[in-house]
Amino acid sequence: MKKPFPWHILVFLTPAFLIYAVFSAFPLLDTLRLGFYTTSETGSQHFAWLANYRMLLFDPNWSEGFWNAMGNNVKFFLVHMLIQNPLGLLLAALLSMRGVRGAKAYQTLLFLPTLLSVVIIGFIWQLILSPLWGVAETLLGYVGLAEHFQPWLGQEETALYTLSLMSVWQFVGIPMMLIYAALIAIPDEIIEAAVVEGASAWRIFWTIRVPLILPTLGLVTILTFVGNFNAFDLIYSVKGALAGPSYSTDILGTYFYRAFFGYQSQLGSATLGAAVATLMFLVILAGVGVYFFFVQRKLQRFSF
Amino acid sequence: MQHKVTRFAGSTFTHVILAGYSILALFPIVLIAINAFKDRASIFDSPLSLPNAESWSLIGFEKAMKNAHFFSFFGNSMIVTVTSLFFILLFGAMAAWALSEYRFRGNRWLMAFFAFGIMVPIRLGTVSILKIMVSLELVNTLTALILVYIAQGLPLAIMILSEFMQQIPKELKEAARCDGVGEFKIFFQVILPLIRPAVATVAVFTMVPIWNDLWFPLILAPGEETQTITLGVQQFIGQYATDWNAVLASLSLAVLPVLVLYMFFSRQLIRGITAGAVK
Amino acid sequence: MKHIRLTQGALAAALLTAGTAQAGTLTIESWRVDDKALWEEVLIPAFQKKHPGIQIKFSPTAPTEYDSALQARLTGGTAGDLITCRPFDKSLDLYKKSFLEKLDGKGGMQNFPASAKVAWQSDDGKDTFCMPMASVIHGFFYNKKIFKELGLQPPKTVAEFHKAADAVKKAGKTPIALGTADQWEASQIVFTGIGPNYWKGEEGRKAIVAGSAKFTDAPYVAAWTEMSKWAPYLAKGYSAQTYGDTQNLFASGRAAMVPAGSWDIGYYNQQGVDFGAFPPPVQKAGDKCYISDHTDLGIGVNPKSKNKGDAYKFLEWVGSQEFADLYTNKVTGFFSLSNHLIAVKDPVAKSMIDWRKTCGSTIRLNAQILNRGEPNMETELWTVNSAVLNGKMTPKAAAERIQAGLSKWYKPAK
Numbered sequence: 001m002k003k004p005f006p007w008h009i010l011v012f013l014t015p016a017f018l019i020y021a022v023f024s025a026f027p028l029l030d031t032l033r034l035g036f037y038t039t040s041e042t043g044s045q046h047f048a049w050l051a052n053y054r055m056l057l058f059d060p061n062w063s064e065g066f067w068n069a070m071g072n073n074v075k076f077f078l079v080h081m082l083i084q085n086p087l088g089l090l091l092a093a094l095l096s097m098r099g100v101r102g103a104k105a106y107q108t109l110l111f112l113p114t115l116l117s118v119v120i121i122g123f124i125w126q127l128i129l130s131p132l133w134g135v136a137e138t139l140l141g142y143v144g145l146a147e148h149f150q151p152w153l154g155q156e157e158t159a160l161y162t163l164s165l166m167s168v169w170q171f172v173g174i175p176m177m178l179i180y181a182a183l184i185a186i187p188d189e190i191i192e193a194a195v196v197e198g199a200s201a202w203r204i205f206w207t208i209r210v211p212l213i214l215p216t217l218g219l220v221t222i223l224t225f226v227g228n229f230n231a232f233d234l235i236y237s238v239k240g241a242l243a244g245p246s247y248s249t250d251i252l253g254t255y256f257y258r259a260f261f262g263y264q265s266q267l268g269s270a271t272l273g274a275a276v277a278t279l280m281f282l283v284i285l286a287g288v289g290v291y292f293f294f295v296q297r298k299l300q301r302f303s304f
Numbered sequence: 305m306q307h308k309v310t311r312f313a314g315s316t317f318t319h320v321i322l323a324g325y326s327i328l329a330l331f332p333i334v335l336i337a338i339n340a341f342k343d344r345a346s347i348f349d350s351p352l353s354l355p356n357a358e359s360w361s362l363i364g365f366e367k368a369m370k371n372a373h374f375f376s377f378f379g380n381s382m383i384v385t386v387t388s389l390f391f392i393l394l395f396g397a398m399a400a401w402a403l404s405e406y407r408f409r410g411n412r413w414l415m416a417f418f419a420f421g422i423m424v425p426i427r428l429g430t431v432s433i434l435k436i437m438v439s440l441e442l443v444n445t446l447t448a449l450i451l452v453y454i455a456q457g458l459p460l461a462i463m464i465l466s467e468f469m470q471q472i473p474k475e476l477k478e479a480a481r482c483d484g485v486g487e488f489k490i491f492f493q494v495i496l497p498l499i500r501p502a503v504a505t506v507a508v509f510t511m512v513p514i515w516n517d518l519w520f521p522l523i524l525a526p527g528e529e530t531q532t533i534t535l536g537v538q539q540f541i542g543q544y545a546t547d548w549n550a551v552l553a554s555l556s557l558a559v560l561p562v563l564v565l566y567m568f569f570s571r572q573l574i575r576g577i578t579a580g581a582v583k
Numbered sequence: 584m585k586h587i588r589l590t591q592g593a594l595a596a597a598l599l600t601a602g603t604a605q606a607g608t609l610t611i612e613s614w615r616v617d618d619k620a621l622w623e624e625v626l627i628p629a630f631q632k633k634h635p636g637i638q639i640k641f642s643p644t645a646p647t648e649y650d651s652a653l654q655a656r657l658t659g660g661t662a663g664d665l666i667t668c669r670p671f672d673k674s675l676d677l678y679k680k681s682f683l684e685k686l687d688g689k690g691g692m693q694n695f696p697a698s699a700k701v702a703w704q705s706d707d708g709k710d711t712f713c714m715p716m717a718s719v720i721h722g723f724f725y726n727k728k729i730f731k732e733l734g735l736q737p738p739k740t741v742a743e744f745h746k747a748a749d750a751v752k753k754a755g756k757t758p759i760a761l762g763t764a765d766q767w768e769a770s771q772i773v774f775t776g777i778g779p780n781y782w783k784g785e786e787g788r789k790a791i792v793a794g795s796a797k798f799t800d801a802p803y804v805a806a807w808t809e810m811s812k813w814a815p816y817l818a819k820g821y822s823a824q825t826y827g828d829t830q831n832l833f834a835s836g837r838a839a840m841v842p843a844g845s846w847d848i849g850y851y852n853q854q855g856v857d858f859g860a861f862p863p864p865v866q867k868a869g870d871k872c873y874i875s876d877h878t879d880l881g882i883g884v885n886p887k888s889k890n891k892g893d894a895y896k897f898l899e900w901v902g903s904q905e906f907a908d909l910y911t912n913k914v915t916g917f918f919s920l921s922n923h924l925i926a927v928k929d930p931v932a933k934s935m936i937d938w939r940k941t942c943g944s945t946i947r948l949n950a951q952i953l954n955r956g957e958p959n960m961e962t963e964l965w966t967v968n969s970a971v972l973n974g975k976m977t978p979k980a981a982a983e984r985i986q987a988g989l990s991k992w993y994k995p996a997k
Contacts (some may be wrong), residue, residue, distance in 0.1 A: 006406065006408065008402075008486075008487040008488060009402050009406050009408055011398075011488075012399060012401055012402035012491070013398070013399050013402045013414070014420075015391075015394075015395040015398065015399075016395040016396060016398065016399035016458050016462065017399070017414075019391075019395065019451060019454050019455050019458065020418065020421060020455050020458045020459070020483040021452075022436070022455070023433060023436065023451050023452050023454070023455035024421050024426055024429065024452075024455035024458075024459075025420060025421060026429075026432070026454060027426075027428075027429025027430075027432030027433045027436065028420070028421070028424045028428060028429045028432075029430075030428065030432045031428045031429050031431070031432060032424070032428075032540070041676075041679050042679055042680060042681070043679070043681070045679035047993035057340065057955075061957040061958050061991070062957070087325075090321070091321075091322070091325060094318045094321060094322055095322070096420040097318060099315075100315070100318055100319075100322075101319075104570070106322045106323075106326055107570060108424050108566070108567065108570065109326040109329055109330055110322075110325065110326060110329050111334070111508070111566065111570075112329060112330065112563075113329050113333065113767075114487065114509065114512055115512055115515075115559055115562045115563060115566060116333070116336075116516075116555075116559060117516045117534060117537075117558065117559075118516065119534075119537070119541075119551065119555060120336060120551070120552070120556070121332075123434075123548065123551070123552070124332045124335055124336050125332065126764075126823075126825060127335070127339075127347075127348075127351055128332060128351075129337065129823065130820075130823060130824070130825075130828060131818070131819050131820020131821075131823055131824070132348075132818055132819075132820065132824060132828050132831075132832060133348050133349075133351050134351075135335070135352055135365065136419075136472075138465055140353060150820070151819075151820030151821075151822050151823035151824075152823065153764065153823040154762075154763065154764050154820065154821070154822025154823030154824070154973075155823075156975070161346075167331070169328070173509075173534075174509050177505050177508060177509065178464070178505055181468075181501045181502055181504075181505045182468075185468075185471065185501065190312075201314065205961075213468075215467060216467070217484050219463075219464065219467050226422050226423060230423075230425050232425070235766055239764075239914045240647070240765060240766070241647075242766055242962055242965055242966070244766045244965070244966065244969060245763065245766070245822065245969055245970065245973065245975070246764075246966050246969075246970055246975070247966065253425070256425070256428075257651075258962075260428070260651075261650065261654065262650060262651070262654075262673075263650075263962060264767075264959075264962060264965075265669075265671065265672055265673060265949075265950075265954035265959065265960075265961040266954070266959040266961060266962055267672065267673070267676050268651065268654065270431065270652070272331075273428070274428065277424060277425065277428045280424075280425075281423055281424050281611070284423040284424075285423055288419065288423060333633055344831075344854075345831075345834075345835060345854075348828075348831045348835065349835065353965070394837070430655050431655055431658050431659060433661075434656070434658070434659030434661065435654060435659055437659075438659055438661060443659075443661050452596075518648070522644065522648060522652050523652060523655050523656065523659075526642065526644075526652075528640075538616070538645040538648075539616055539619060539643070540616075541616060541645050541848075542616045543614060543615060543616065543617055543646040544617065544825055544826070544830075544846050544847060544850065545617060545827075545830060545847075545850045583709035
């Protein structure tokens with residue numbers, strides 16, 4: 001029972017494969033290869049096996065910064081997981097309820113921040129939180145909390161969390177949209193059957209809708225993970241590549257930027273930068289691997 | 305009776321939360337909008353107040369418009385975003401379909417190969433990409449940007465779309481196949497309309513990074529004729545003094561086209577709901 | 584396959600609207616976004632009067648992206664013909680990688696004193712790779728109106744400076760506009776701005792380079808100690824205050840003084856502030872004063888330029904009296920480094936350039952050689968200096984951290 005050659009598969013795959021291979025995969029792999037090289041003063045590159053990695057992981061000049069960035073990145077991710085995604089789920093659940101008036105308008109409003117350029121987001125939040133021009137302080141004053149105001153973006157203890165929350169504010173529209181798309185794809189009959197049986201909305205949500213969208217929740221988790229460990233723009237635009245104060249907002253993206261492109265008088269090194277990127281890649285790969293081999297398999301068994 | 309009360313309470317609760325969060329989402333944006341119409345001193349003196357006779361100023365917009373190329377920047381951003389988006393969605397959906405529907409040797413490897421692209425920041429490949437573009441003589445063309453953005457957007461599109469395609473009930477496809485419908489027809493006429501909400505979702509958040517990207521326009525197409533709006537705005541961000549009037553004005557103008565695109569796609573999303581009745 | 588080629592062909596045909604820059608156009612790479620209008624409206628037309636037919640495009644990149652974007656374009660072979668040079672190691676690195684031409688003996692270079700060229704020379708001084716364009720001078724600006732109201736004079740000594748600051752604070756205004764959110768001001772303006780008075784300018788700088796002095800020595804610690812006393816004079820929540828906030832604070836008349844650089848003269852003029860400048864205060868009356876007179880901008884030639892002939896013509900013009908005059912007086916606060924005698928018109932700029940007559944000039948402490956190793960001194964200083972201003976680090980701890988970092992890799996410092 002020999003099948004004819006599946007031409008259609010080839011046609012479906014070729015365009016995406018070609019463009020992606022030439023303009024993304026090849027350049028990326030080519031650069032990852034550089035992680036095994038070092039650059040001399042004249043710019044020539046020599047194969048150096050694991051020298052860059054040894055430096056990044058064991059030379060305190062670099063390793064302290066690396067682990068600091070890694071720790072901060074984990075915190076950055078946790079804030080997104082604990083606040084952004086539950087919030088996205090809540091908003092999507094409310095929007096997808098039947099008969100919510102103005103759902104479409106809400107949806108557009110809630111997604112607006114995601115459309116903005118990071119330059120403007122950085123500017124406006126710095127203006128709002130600035131201790132000098134008094135927006136946040138005035139607003140807190142209206143609810144009698146003015147004395148709790150602090151220069152959140154300037155303190156080592158609070159800067160990272162403040163930036164994480166700014167990022168949550170900007171991106172919450174994405175999990176919301178994904179979850180929303182999944183929720184409205186649930187066939188009405190399933191819900192109606194439950195309603196007929198007299199189940200409460202709350203029960204329907206947790207016992208029917210949430211299990212059905214578990215694959216999407218998994219997807220949201222993994223996208224958050226990948227996005228957070230590649231994050232860069234917001235911190236760069238608010239705190240610069242040095243991610244102050246005292247590197248307290250430094251994440252892997254900004255650390256990579258300094259190694260690859262340099263900063264101020266610090267010279268960049270394409271080879272060292274490539275090594276940092278490879279490490280980031282391995283971290284993300286580990287996360288994605290965990291997701292694919294444990295979480296997703298379970299989820300697939302769970303859904304129909 | 306009690307049912308009604310709960311329902312009423314429920315819907316009040318819903319609106320309180322949605323409206324509450326909308327205010328939080330909107331407040332900074334309103335602040336951007338009102339300050340775009342004020343002179344610099346008033347932006348910082350009283351950021352919360354509406355522009356009045358004294359602080360009203362269109363200087364930011366004037367400065368933005370003064371640049372003869374300003375509208376062509378918009379055009380460039382539009383061409384790049386829409387074209388990239390179209391091909392990402394088309395090629396991405398095709399590949400996602402092939403990968404999620406057909407079992408063939410190397411399927412998993414291809415999946416992993418595409419997944420690689422979302423795990424490594426594409427900035428990293430900048431120098432190689434620039435060299436490729438130089439040898440293809442594509443530097444300072446919009447084509448260069450479009451190609452890179454397609455390559456950049458494909459992995460995520462494939463990942464999300466194949467996730468959604470797996471949820472399509474088997475019976476639908478089998479029924480069509482029994483009727484002898486060809487694979488291409490199944491894809492374009494049965495599958496694509498079904499996953500329209502997912503396609504719209506992917507479109508919405510693929511377009512934003514493309515529209516707002518600064519890096520590749522800077523490297524691949526910095527020429528005056530090919531600048532995108534995000535790069536164009538950079539001319540107001542100085543070494544020591546940033547012209548915030550002009551930045552606020554031009555960036556709030558720059559939101560409008562994406563907003564229109566967003567509205568367009570979110571309508572697809574809503575339509576998808578009604579189409580959901582098919583299932 | 585065919586499918587792809589067709590799509591791509593159509594795509595290219597539909598979108599190939601723009602060509603590359605026409606032959607015979609010189610492109611100048613720069614980070615000075617701020618000066619774009621000036622180049623287009625004043626400098627380039629002035630050059631073209633002398634050399635009709637040479638087209639020039641000033642193509643600035645936002646300063647934060649400049650180094651990385653330039654590096655990528657140079658590597659990819661798409662960079663402009665003329666390249667604005669950062670001082671010292673950044674440009675030296677480009678030269679070593681053959682991204683800049685050697686300029687010794689080229690027309691115009693004879694008009695610059697040796698001291699100006701140091702920032703763009705190989706360590707042995709044999710090769711010069713950028714033509715010096717301008718320096719910036721660091722000091723303080725003060726709001727004349729506030730000073731007059733409170734009957735204050737521009738302070739000459741540290742004691743007078745603190746007295747003035749106390750008086751302003753009493754009057755309910757912010758004495759010093761300064762924040763640490765962006766970090767660089769704390770180092771480039773404050774530490775290397777007020778510091779030379781403590782370490783005697785070039786003497787102290789060269790002593791560190793030679794390894795005969797340590798950062799833990801009294802003069803350097805004294806500079807940090809002075810900084811650690813500023814916290815009460817700064818605005819509330821200054822740890823989140825950006826440089827833009829600082830400018831607004833001083834421009835709006837809410838702050839009486841601002842540690843600044845000459846580059847800001849143009850900005851504050853434009854904002855209509857009535858202000859004057861004073862050099863960093865000395866420790867005791869009668870002490871010799873030192874100023875940070877930092878070589879900041881140079882210009883070099885891309886070896887891959889297709890219009891080298893024209894590029895050199897332009898370079899020669901950059902070395903001319905005409906350019907020096909135009910640049911100094913139009914780009915207020917950037918002072919030409921050439922030997923030509925220039926009459927500075929702006930009063931504040933003039934007062935700052937006149938400091939050169941009475942004070943000893945030096946460059947930023949760490950600019951030469953000291954930034955080379957790991958940990959990088961410049962980024963360390965940003966972090967440490969902001970921490971000292973924020974009260975998160977004592978002057979002694981700051982000195983120890985910087986010295987320890989330096990002696991890790993710098994032999995003379997061991």
